[in-house]
Amino acid sequence: MNPTLSENGDRRSQERLMKGNEAAIYGALMAGCRSFYGYPITPASELAETAARLFPACGGTFLQAESEVAAINMLYGASSAGERTMTASSGPGISLMMEGVSYAAGAELPMVIVNVMRGGPGLGNIGPEQGDYFQAVKGGGHGCYRSLVLAPDSPQEMADLTALAFELSDQYRNPALVLADGFVGQMMEPVSLPLAARVPPPRPWAVTGLPATRRNLITSIHLDHDVLESHVRQLHVKYERARRREVRYEEYAVADARVVLIGYGIVSRVLRRAVGLCRAAGIKAGLLRPITLWPFPSQRIAELARGAARLMVVELSTGQMVEDVRLAVAERCPVDFLGRWGGNVPSSEEVVDSIVQRMRERTGDEEHVAHVA
């Protein structure tokens, strides 16, 4: 479905109906991940349950940690020892892991963390939400670092983007987050997997307990100010490289669109239908779906802002990604926002109604369109 994901042209298996949460584990195992450390939490528990069943069968480790704090540090240990490793949780558990993610970014350790987002803040509820966007893309833990953030919109992408997260994570020696939501995790769709398991790249920097790595050191402490400055500059250079190379997104019907909808995860599915409903009603709508939330497709959004009469961001939050969209647009065109939260998801019809209503509200719209064209 998405050209960016079939880039290596793997032979794929027969489709099987599975939950997004299950699919992520299948994707991970085919990507060469050999350990899962985690703590159950709704709506992410199927990841741990599926991992408990499949990792040992594949010669790997599954361990139910005593806490998310322990789990993320187990990833730190496994990754330091050279193993592809992962965990999964939801908001409250991810918050507990933030210390460890910062350490891993500082120590340049690859690892994959799946966040099946739920309602917050605090205990919130277990409905789908996208309120952890800031936490994911702005760092989340302390210090100057970034996480690579991928946003699946389907069980198929839970498998594919989890696998991609392992590749990127190794390539950039940095934690990668799969930022899903309760619906993408819980829903079932047919999933097809590559038929050949990946061989992880060598990790000559790891501490393996073998002679070749005896002098290796994994650390994030650099007491000397100049040394730390240079270390963080090197991280920054790495992040700039990711910004140039790793932006991924999907577009749908944007070529002639007057309204470009922007949403990720489950919202992008709602918006895809809304585009169809809009077009049936004579409104030329299109969709941009960021697949990487960090790095963010700012450049493409800026281009779209030059052509479209307006952009509309839809999120399961009070407005987080919309800030990055507005930064990219730099007031070239109006950016509307529609948010639902608390576990509620707007229907496609609700989105269409909102578009129509805002078009009516803005009488200067046609003029603006003419000016831009």
Add this chain to the structure above:
Amino acid sequence: MSRMLLERPRSFYPVFTRKEGDPTVTHYCPGCGHGIVHKYVAEAIDDFGIADRVIFVNPVGCSVFAYYYLDVGHIQAAHGRAPAVATAAKRARPDSIVICYQGDGDLAAIGGNEILHAANRGENLTVLFINNAIYGMTGGQMAPTTLLGQVTTTTPLGRSAATDGYPVRVCELLGSLSAPASLARVALGDAKRDMAARKAIRRAIRNQIEGKGFSLVEILSPCPVGWKQTPADAAKHVLATMTKTFPPGVVKDFPAQEGGAAPSPQDAAGGRRPPVPREAIPEILGLQSPATVDHGMETKPWSRLGIEPRFLDPRIKAAGFGGQGVLFLGTLLAEAGRLAGWSVSWLPSYGPEMRGGTAHCHVILSRAPVDSPLVSRASVLFAFNRPSLDRFLPDVRDGGLVIFDSGLVPDPPDLSRVEAIGLPATAIAGKAGSVKVANLVALGAYIERTRVLPEAAVVGALAAKGLSSQVADLNLEALRAGMRFRCAP
């Protein structure tokens, strides 16, 4: 002729190039216990010939820089998390020798949970616990092991049990667990005690080499600067005062107490099974190549020629009480739809696992790829109780299909704007063998009325569920009973 009796251990770096400043002196204060323990560890590493195998986990605290000194592989861990880091490193590398080195704040305060559970799992690790009853690196604050009455910068009037609790006795605490192989407390302070400490450290490392499981040595250690004492006084303080609160000795030792059998629940491989070749993974995961026949159903699309246009591309909601098999019905619809060549999705309502809940799900069968898996305007509603019918009927579009259990909803609301099929699904299911298969009865009525799915697809979907033959037969019987129900068109 001369003979070397004592020499620097080879796994102790001769100069400390990782360190700033003078590379010939350690960063530890005069009289500190860390240097002595480092030396004993290095000697053991040399003597056991394990320098290439060691993964040393450096904690937060003064010994965060143990990697300046020991010529082995190093991982520096977050404060308190060394046992979690070590657990996974050891499991990833069962042949390595993982030594966790932790201070009292690290191990007994912030990392209390990690050490407890690593010990309880019997991880095959060596933990060296330096207890100096104070936070040295941050400037002398209270530790969980600070003695009652001891003055620190955060207990300026001395530690009070009433406000600060009692000193934590880690060995005794962990001694209540079944898994640890060896727990011992030693003290540094004079030659005799030092030798006992050396012996305990070597034993804890040897235990791991021999795969015996979790071994921890608590080492009472002087901190002259933190205690504001001379090195000589600090050494005396360890032996004369600290040992009163923390009596040296063996708290747990498997050969003495367990008849020689290691109590560790783990084998030497740390619970890991033999490696599985990469080529075997797809088969273990049950991945099949696309050519394989799927659940006995040929993968050609079900002919849709006989389907009335209004029943095409159904957007379905199914709802009822938890236990009525609503989610199962949804997954069957999706699986059967997939087998019949539709694009499909299934989205459940999910909630806390609590008694008396309601359940519903969204199912889409579509000729085109599924856009939104959320069914906001339904073309089909399965309602297994009155609240579900009341709640979701407004979401059904005009002319949509509503299938409800007329036995459970004898007096339905106005259904004139939809096509309603009321059938006593639960009663029919009861006659077929179990009220639990009312969902299949309703499904039978649906496929009979709409022709959206062939019976064979439902049979294939049931087969994919891996049910016992008895249960599968019961489901099929119910499906057929539903198909036989005469729907008034």
